[in-house]
Amino acid sequence: MPAFDHDLVIIGAGPAGLTAGLYAARARLNVLLIEKAVPGGQIIVTDWIENYPGFPEGISGFDLAEKMKNQAEALGLKMETAEVQSLKLTPDVKEVVLQEKTIQAKSLIIASGASPKKLGIGEDRYMGKGISFCATCDAPFFKEKTVVAVGGGDTAVQEAIYLTKFVKKVYLIHRRDELRATKILQERAFANDKIEILWDTVATGVDGFFGIEGVHVKNVKTGEEKTLKADGCFLWVGTTPNTQFLNDLLDTDAYGFIRADARMQTSVPGVFAAGDVRDTPLRQVSTAVGDGAIAAVSAEHYLENEFT
Amino acid sequence: MTDKIIELDDDGFEENVLKSEKPIMVDFWAPWCGPCKAIAPTIEALEKTYGDQMTFAKINVDENPLSPSKYGVQAIPTLIFFKNGEIADQITGMVAKEKLEQTIKDTL
Numbered sequence: 448m449p450a451f452d453h454d455l456v457i458i459g460a461g462p463a464g465l466t467a468g469l470y471a472a473r474a475r476l477n478v479l480l481i482e483k484a485v486p487g488g489q490i491i492v493t494d495w496i497e498n499y500p501g502f503p504e505g506i507s508g509f510d511l512a513e514k515m516k517n518q519a520e521a522l523g524l525k526m527e528t529a530e531v532q533s534l535k536l537t538p539d540v541k542e543v544v545l546q547e548k549t550i551q552a553k554s555l556i557i558a559s560g561a562s563p564k565k566l567g568i569g570e571d572r573y574m575g576k577g578i579s580f581c582a583t584c585d586a587p588f589f590k591e592k593t594v595v596a597v598g599g600g601d602t603a604v605q606e607a608i609y610l611t612k613f614v615k616k617v618y619l620i621h622r623r624d625e626l627r628a629t630k631i632l633q634e635r636a637f638a639n640d641k642i643e644i645l646w647d648t649v650a651t652g653v654d655g656f657f658g659i660e661g662v663h664v665k666n667v668k669t670g671e672e673k674t675l676k677a678d679g680c681f682l683w684v685g686t687t688p689n690t691q692f693l694n695d696l697l698d699t700d701a702y703g704f705i706r707a708d709a710r711m712q713t714s715v716p717g718v719f720a721a722g723d724v725r726d727t728p729l730r731q732v733s734t735a736v737g738d739g740a741i742a743a744v745s746a747e748h749y750l751e752n753e754f755t
Numbered sequence: 756m757t758d759k760i761i762e763l764d765d766d767g768f769e770e771n772v773l774k775s776e777k778p779i780m781v782d783f784w785a786p787w788c789g790p791c792k793a794i795a796p797t798i799e800a801l802e803k804t805y806g807d808q809m810t811f812a813k814i815n816v817d818e819n820p821l822s823p824s825k826y827g828v829q830a831i832p833t834l835i836f837f838k839n840g841e842i843a844d845q846i847t848g849m850v851a852k853e854k855l856e857q858t859i860k861d862t863l
Contacts, residue, residue, distance in 0.1 A: 483851040483852075484794075484851045485796070491789050491790050491793050492789060492790055494789075509792055512793070528852050546853060574847060574848070575829060575830040575847030576827060576829055577829060579830055581848070583787070583789060584789075584791075584830060584832075584848075585831070587785070587817075588830065589829075657827055658827065679829070
């Protein structure tokens with residue numbers, strides 16, 4: 448038997464990982480949570496969350512993350528800041544390779560989340576200079592200016608509405624002829640004078656010297672192309688899983704999201720996936736929290752069956 | 756003993772940053788920015804390690820609009836690393852502690 452450092456290692460301190468950590472700590476497992484940046488995950492950049500039950504007035508993403516972190520730590524969860532480089536998975540031991548050491552665990556929960564997808568329209572050149580994925584971070588820099596928001600899901604529509612508190616006008620461009628966002632958000636967007644929706648339209652590029660001056664768009668039905676004069680371009684066109692360390696060790700769907708069953712068990716026994724990194728039909732705080740709880744209990748069962 | 760993170764304003768920016776003898780990292784932040792608050796403990800921890808070799812400073816972009824505009828800052832948190840009055844490196848958005856530490860080492 449290898450000399451194990453931990454019963455369970457959790458990768459990622461978003462809502463899924465923090466909930467898994469909370470359950471594992473209460474189960475008195477020897478558990479470590481590893482986070483590469485700061486606790487909270489994507490909700491850190493969410494200005495307002497009003498669909499997580501228990502907060503009738505809504506709550507800022509940052510505050511919710513703080514509360515989740517404090518609750519898990521109060522129950523005994525230990526956390527470490529490090530970026531996972533790779534994994535080594537055998538039936539006996541799950542190894543988590545960090546820059547400075549390798550951790551040996553009996554079981555693993557991957558809750559590394561997802562990141563905003565790029566469109567390849569110049570994000571690297573213009574990131575922080577007009578292109579943004581975070582309205583709550585960057586909207587105030589575009590006071591009384593015109594911006595483009597790309598996407599049609601919940602995030603795109605909610606953040607476009609948030610942008611109107613600051614900007615003069617938002618062009619919301621969406622590649623289809625209807626929004627996918629939940630109806631209450633659609634109603635608010637349609638009623639907002641500052642939002643003009645361009646249907647069947649995609650962004651093809653941006654230009655500008657210091658920052659953005661224009662966003663090139665194309666109507667996918669008519670083929671018509673034009674340039675919208677705008678100072679900023681916010682992208683919310685879905686997410687891509689944070690699995691750079693995975694190296695095809697686990698089954699994934701076509702987009703790289705980790706396949707797991709109803710018990711959050713992946714294709715490798717003892718390795719579980721939870722939250723946005725999983726191939727799940729809905730990516731919300733509420734679903735991530737549920738995933739995290741199930742993954743922790745499944746890990747506990749696995750440890751009982753395999754190691755006692 | 757190391758210095759704490761110093762608070763800059765537009766008026767003192769040139770004097771404190773461009774004429775700084777030590778390399779200096781300037782954190783452009785604002786109170787309404789969740790990621791800025793989230794990254795602050797990481798910066799404080801790195802200040803404890805590198806504070807004697809590099810000055811750590813922050814500037815509130817709400818109260819001081821001139822400096823962010825001068826350096827084209829349109830997103831926060833933005834960290835700009837100055838050495839001998841010139842920009843040595845720049846990081847925008849949330850980053851892992853390791854990346855931040857590497858950038859500090861590269862600047863020094």
